[in-house]
Amino acid sequence: MIGQDIIARFSALLGPKGVITDADDIAPWVNDWRERFHGSAAAILSPASTQEVSAVVKLAAELGVPLVPQGGNTSMVGGATPPADGSALILSLRRMNAIRSLSTDDNLAVCEAGVILSVLHDAAEAAGRRFPLSLGAKGSATIGGLVSTNAGGTQVLRHGTMRALVEGIEAVLPDGSIFDGLDALKKDNRGYDIKQLLIGAEGTLGVVTAAALRLVPAIAARAVGWVGVDTPADALRLLRLIEERLGDAVEGFEVIADDGLGHVLSHIPGTRSPIETRTPWHVLIEVDHADTSEPGPAARLEDALAAAFEAEIAIDAAIAANEAQADAFWRIRESLSESEKAQGPALQYDISVPVAKMPAFMVDAAAAAEATFPGHTASSFGHLGDGNVHFHVRAPKGTEDGPAWIAAEGPAINRFVHDAVVAAGGSISAEHGIGQMKRAELGRLASPARIGALRAIKAAFDPYGLFNPGKLVPLSDEA
Numbered sequence: 302m303i304g305q306d307i308i309a310r311f312s313a314l315l316g317p318k319g320v321i322t323d324a325d326d327i328a329p330w331v332n333d334w335r336e337r338f339h340g341s342a343a344a345i346l347s348p349a350s351t352q353e354v355s356a357v358v359k360l361a362a363e364l365g366v367p368l369v370p371q372g373g374n375t376s377m378v379g380g381a382t383p384p385a386d387g388s389a390l391i392l393s394l395r396r397m398n399a400i401r402s403l404s405t406d407d408n409l410a411v412c413e414a415g416v417i418l419s420v421l422h423d424a425a426e427a428a429g430r431r432f433p434l435s436l437g438a439k440g441s442a443t444i445g446g447l448v449s450t451n452a453g454g455t456q457v458l459r460h461g462t463m464r465a466l467v468e469g470i471e472a473v474l475p476d477g478s479i480f481d482g483l484d485a486l487k488k489d490n491r492g493y494d495i496k497q498l499l500i501g502a503e504g505t506l507g508v509v510t511a512a513a514l515r516l517v518p519a520i521a522a523r524a525v526g527w528v529g530v531d532t533p534a535d536a537l538r539l540l541r542l543i544e545e546r547l548g549d550a551v552e553g554f555e556v557i558a559d560d561g562l563g564h565v566l567s568h569i570p571g572t573r574s575p576i577e578t579r580t581p582w583h584v585l586i587e588v589d590h591a592d593t594s595e596p597g598p599a600a601r602l603e604d605a606l607a608a609a610f611e612a613e614i615a616i617d618a619a620i621a622a623n624e625a626q627a628d629a630f631w632r633i634r635e636s637l638s639e640s641e642k643a644q645g646p647a648l649q650y651d652i653s654v655p656v657a658k659m660p661a662f663m664v665d666a667a668a669a670a671e672a673t674f675p676g677h678t679a680s681s682f683g684h685l686g687d688g689n690v691h692f693h694v695r696a697p698k699g700t701e702d703g704p705a706w707i708a709a710e711g712p713a714i715n716r717f718v719h720d721a722v723v724a725a726g727g728s729i730s731a732e733h734g735i736g737q738m739k740r741a742e743l744g745r746l747a748s749p750a751r752i753g754a755l756r757a758i759k760a761a762f763d764p765y766g767l768f769n770p771g772k773l774v775p776l777s778d779e780a
């Protein structure tokens with residue numbers, strides 16, 4: 302555990318507001334969102350400016366104190382959870398929460414790392430623009446965390462992941478130097494792209510203090526539909542049919558297994574199924590227009606769905622009649638993780654395979670997992686058009702001790718699912734990153750070239766291993 306003498310040195314830099322040592326105030330930030338990882342930290346350092354971050358990082362380097370950068374602590378892979386032995390301090394960016402500028406000429410918002418995603422959404426909307434990335438944790442996840450995990454969400458099909466939306470970055474590197482890359486140049490060939498290295502680095506290469514983010518035109522009209530289908534293969538046929546008719550107006554296309562819908566209806570008050578028929582699979586579709594030209598998105602979606610019924614792809618469908626209903630459809634999708642948590646213990650896999658292989662993977666891998674681990678149930682939901690779903694294996698009914706179940710069955714189930722993903726040519730982390738949860742599996746499954754490059758980059762940026770130790774980069778005995 303880090304001693305009071307060291308904490309006093311940081312307090313001298315940051316003042317009383319910048320160092321939290323009260324155990325009750327620290328407690329919510331040392332465990333991960335899924336409550337799978339439990340850490341310990343003697344203090345949370347909470348600088349209020351880039352200069353303060355730089356001073357903290359310099360002092361940490363001088364004292365050899367490891368730092369765990371943290372935003373909203375919504376990581377799904379224990380990425381922001383400090384080590385359990387108390388050997389690191391948390392470096393929270395939540396006080397750096399200013400939107401420094403928002404320009405409709407440049408279509409850019411420059412946000413400090415601690416800006417919460419939904420706050421940026423509101424600010425962009427007030428300026429007649431929008432930031433086209435959203436996810437279930439939008440009320441807590443911060444720009445720094447989203448950049449550092451290269452977050453995805455429900456609009457990747459049309460707008461890409463964070464990597465496609467970050468035009469510039471300001472960061473403090475492990476020696477305390479400030480990398481000022483907020484210029485957002487369209488063309489810049491000064492060699493290695495430091496910005497791209499920091500995106501998705503999970504706090505292992507430095508601290509993101511601000512980002513210049515691309516905005517797009519506000520939505521003038523949208524249609525949100527819910528379609529019941531028989532199989533994921535039909536869902537993919539539906540996506541292609543809709544794309545043929547509506548082009549890149551398709552903003553969201555989410556596939557949900559019927560059991561996932563059932564969990565939401567059971568655990569989230571005020572939710573109801575958008576369609577009457579309980580079909581094996583469901584699709585949530587959003588179609589957006591930036592103008593109000595006719596025919597609008599609802600009429601165009603209706604036409605496309607008529608074709609889907611004719612082609613016997615759709616079994617039942619509903620188009621939201623108003624904004625409140627549209628939000629209610631999306632609420633079901635956004636409540637899936639929360640409702641599953643209420644349902645009981647589960648192991649979650651955020652995986653990708655080539656899009657064309659995904660429908661078969663969703664069905665075959667679930668059947669194989671259920672056959673291999675009797676009593677367990679498996680299903681998936683997510684971004685079929687991106688070739689990315691959240692594949693979940695749930696403990697047998699009545700399992701009360703989740704941690705004991707994970708300790709007993711987790712390693713075998715992890716290997717089983719990850720081996721299936723790799724056999725299908727996919728990735729064991731599509732969106733959530735590696736964190737501490739998938740580090741050993743990355744070591745087991747990644748090629749020597751990938752692991753060698755990861756280690757070399759880490760060593761070049763952070764030679765003393767002080768940034769987010771134990772995350773992302775496999776340890777020497779894990780590869």
Ligand SMILES: Cc1cc2nc3c(=O)[nH]c(=O)nc-3n(C[C@H](O)[C@H](O)[C@H](O)COP(=O)(O)OP(=O)(O)OC[C@H]3O[C@@H](n4cnc5c(N)ncnc54)[C@H](O)[C@@H]3O)c2cc1C
Nearest residue numbers: 372373374375376380437443445446447452453504509732
């Ligand atoms: C209900 C729910 C739904 C979710 N849905 C999605 C989804 O659809 N798609 C998706 O991609 N993710 C999703 N996530 C995961 C999560 O929201 C994202 O990973 C998010 O980007 C994390 O942001 P955060 O501010 O909470 O970061 P944290 O959890 O605090 O940190 C995440 C990682 O980034 C690092 N980090 C944080 N801030 C900084 C910084 N300023 N500089 C350097 N490193 C930093 C941390 O060290 C850690 O490694 C979901 C999470 C929840 C709880």
